[in-house]
Amino acid sequence: MNVREKRPVIFLDTSAIISLVDSKCRHHDAMVAFFDVWSQEECTVRVIVSAIAVAEYTVKDDFPKQLFAYFDMEAFGLKAAEKAGSLRRAWDAANGKPKSNVATRDQIKDDFKIVAHAISEGADVIITADAASLAKYAAFANQTEMTEMIVWTLDKGFDVCIAKGEPPDLVSNQV
Amino acid sequence: MNGKRDTLLTVRLAAEGENLSAEALPMALLGALGDGIETFVLGGARLGAEAPVFRVEQGSILLHFFSTTAIAASIFASGLGAALEAIDAGLLPGDPKRAAALSSMRRFLQEDKANARTIAFEVPERFRVEGLVKVVNVTISQNTTLRQGSLMPRVFEEGTLRGKIEKMGNEGDPGFDVRVAGEPKLIHVRATKEQLTGNPNLFLPIVARVRYRLNPATGDRSETTLVRFIDRPTDPKVVLREIVEAGTKAWADIPDPVAWLRDLREA
Incomplete structure (x- = not known):
């Protein structure tokens, strides 16, 4: 995907949102730095939050809806559902099928759906602090050539160029 | 009956x-x-x-x-x-x-x-x-001619639209056209007169929830209709400060929120 030809799209995992709102999180300052960029009126980056992330967050507390002034909250729609199914199918083919259909149903878990949702929205980057599972699924989707989406795990620093809406080959800094 | x-x-x-x-x-x-x-x-x-x-x-x-x-x-x-x-x-x-x-x-x-x-x-x-x-x-x-064909599937979704209003409608069509950064075409949004009363003017940035019809085959969106406008606060730093204050309090009893989230996902 050539980010020069379209608005950069950044997808936020639930863990990234929690890191933004909870000041004790290790990566809070980094997320605040991003928010400062994204909340500028002239910023052309589209930042998306999945309705599934809203559901996960809401298990603990009401989702801060003020963020919708800056981030696009998108429903998990038809395209995302199709992507989730095909990603799961590819995952099973690569890692072996689960023992029963019930397990298959249960194992299209929310982090899997968030990755699929990001792909269906044409995300260039997905930001997560969940290196253990979500980042793994996103990396797998990338390997299967289902997407060229880059996974930014919060513990590895960032390429701030895309966050600023600049072509990624011009600047490569770390927060 | x-x-x-x-x-x-x-x-x-x-x-x-x-x-x-x-x-x-x-x-x-x-x-x-x-x-x-x-x-x-x-x-x-x-x-x-x-x-x-x-x-x-x-x-x-x-x-x-x-x-x-x-x-x-x-x-x-x-x-x-x-x-x-x-x-x-x-x-x-x-x-x-x-x-x-x-x-x-x-x-x-x-x-x-x-x-x-x-x-x-x-x-x-x-x-x-x-x-x-x-x-x-x-x-x-008597002059109506109809052809064989199938209607686009009725898949409706809702999403966020942000951009600047470049054209307002009129009495008969009280919608508006929005310029979205990076998109070559204006997006026409249907709205009611009541929804537009006291709401944004030309060339001002807007954020809105909209409902649209999705063509699953092409990804094209049509029949975009305003659900509601979202207020965009003037000072994001103030907004973030409030969000962080409330968020830090809400997550105070969870020592490691990322581990909590992982547990939720693996449950």
Whole structure:
């Protein structure tokens, strides 16, 4: 995907949102730095939050809806559902099928759906602090050539160029 | 019949510039036409709807179909809504019974036995609001030509739209056109006058929740309709400060929120 030809799209995992709102999180300052960029009126980056992330967050507390002034909250729609199914199918083919259909149903878990949702929205980057599972699924989707989406795990620093809406080959800094 | 009796649909036979009278339409002719219209409206199954009532009004001949709201809803959902939408899009209805009934109506108009020039199907507005049928008024004439084809699947989604309003609508079409960064075309958003009262002006940035029709094959979005505007605060730093204050308090009892989230996902 050539980010020069379209608005950069950044997808936020639930863990990234929690890191933004909870000041004790290790990566809070980094997320605040991003928010400062994204909340500028002239910023052309589209930042998306999945309705599934809203559901996960809401298990603990009401989702801060003020963020919708800056981030696009998108429903998990038809395209995302199709992507989730095909990603799961590819995952099973690569890692072996689960023992029963019930397990298959249960194992299209929310982090899997968030990755699929990001792909269906044409995300260039997905930001997560969940290196253990979500980042793994996103990396797998990338390997299967289902997407060229880059996974930014919060513990590895960032390429701030895309966050600023600049072509990624011009600047490569770390927060 | 249980439930409130209501108008399901009105079929209006009219002739431009001429008054149609009951005398102009002999009973036998009216009966044959009525059968065709009834088949079209009810799809060959009565589903609890009553036989249509004929009436002459302001030079038009009307056929009123009555039923309860629940039965009306099931009639629209079981094919009448799709058939009207197909005609509106220049397509033959997919249901063969309705397509045949429509052909008989067109023949009736072409044979010109009663001076009728048009047959209009008028759906009460409330059924459109409830999402049962997209169109409220579909008219066929002797010149109407319809082609075989299928309607775009009805997949509706909701999303966020942000951009600048470049064109406002007018009294008849109170929508607006939005320029979205990076998008070559303006996006037309339908809205009501009430939604726009006291809301954004030209060339100001807006954030809005919109509903749109998605073409699953192409990803194209159409029929974008305003759900509501989202206020964009003037100072994001102040907003973030409030969010962080509340968020830090809410997550205070979770020492490691990322581990908490992982547990939630693996549960």
